[in-house]
Amino acid sequence: MLKLYETELRSRLLLGTSRYPSPAVLTEAVKASRAEVVTVSLRRESSGERAGQGFWGIIRELGVRVLPNTAGCHSVKEALTTAQMAREVFGTSWIKLEVIGEDDTLQPDVFGLVEAARILSAEGFEVFPYTTEDLVVADKLLEAGCRVLMPWGAPIGSARGLNNLFGLQALRAHFPQVPLIIDAGIGVPSHAAQAMELGFDAVLINTAVAQATHPAQMAAAFAQAVEAGRAAHLAGPMEPRDMAAPSTPPIGKAFLG
Amino acid sequence: MKILVNGAWRETDASDLAAALTALGYGEAVVATALNGEFVPTGSRADARLIDGDRLEVLAPMQGG
Secondary structure, three states: OEEEOOEEEOOOEEEEOOOOOOHHHHHHHHHHHOOOEEEEEEEEOOOOOOHHHHHHHHHHHHOOEEEEEOOOOOOHHHHHHHHHHHHHHHOOOEEEEOOEEEOOOOEEOHHHHHHHHHHHHHOOOEEEEEEOOOHHHHHHHHHOOOOOEEEOOOOOOOOOOOOOHHHHHHHHHHOOOOOEEEEOOOOOHHHHHHHHHOOOOEEEEOHHHHOOOOHHHHHHHHHHHHHHHHHHHHHOOOOOOOOOOOOOOOOOOOOOO | OEEEEOOEEEEOOOOEHHHHHHHOOOOOOOOEEEEOOEEEOHHHHHHOEOOOOOEEEEEEEEEOO
């Protein structure tokens, strides 16, 4: 079982709720993914349209746990206020903390991230920081009170997979007991399987499912990939080597030359 | 007086945040509020006095990644 703070989860696939072609497709995709946690956000509500009320009804009907984010926040102050508002609206202390430092790559501002994580942890939030694979930043986030880390695979929505394999493997090896969730950049199920094979605890997918031609089918494919990758990790993958090693024993081979 | 609600100027006679939300048509909607950049919890809205030029954000659940 995956344990995030004090919550135990069967599914190791977390799903974003953004950029689906329709609410009905979103619902189908969440069900097909078998995700128990979906990410959500806060945006301005019009008193006339009340779009947010309808969306919230759909999520509640799905019966999944929500992980609110602070997406789009560029300062510590913005992130803190958004987190406080999210805690009230969604009724959870979980917060996926994003403090964006650069608009082209949506790279986290890790300095602001650590500062915000410290303040929010002290205020009783259970912080899921969206971070890079940087070991020192990870260490500072843990010291600030985080008990889960969400390193990026690649820039959000880029579908590039695990960009810095060495860095991510080092992070995994360095913090063997900390739940690590690959967040962002995963494009296809093989990326997710790779993350799980390397021993990451879970993956968070959004665009790769939402923007697929058939989102629910893709959600199911990701669910299978995550399960396969996890099973492979537990089974203990063999070490790669540079030269061939015959799989058929040479001993007893007939002399026919 | 005029207050800035989600980036648009609105005329209101409400003297506090709770009354303003009702007047603006939010009724029982699930929303969170921030006044001039500071979070105002539901229970404190009636105590949050409004003055001309205040900046109010009214946020609700939305799709997110």
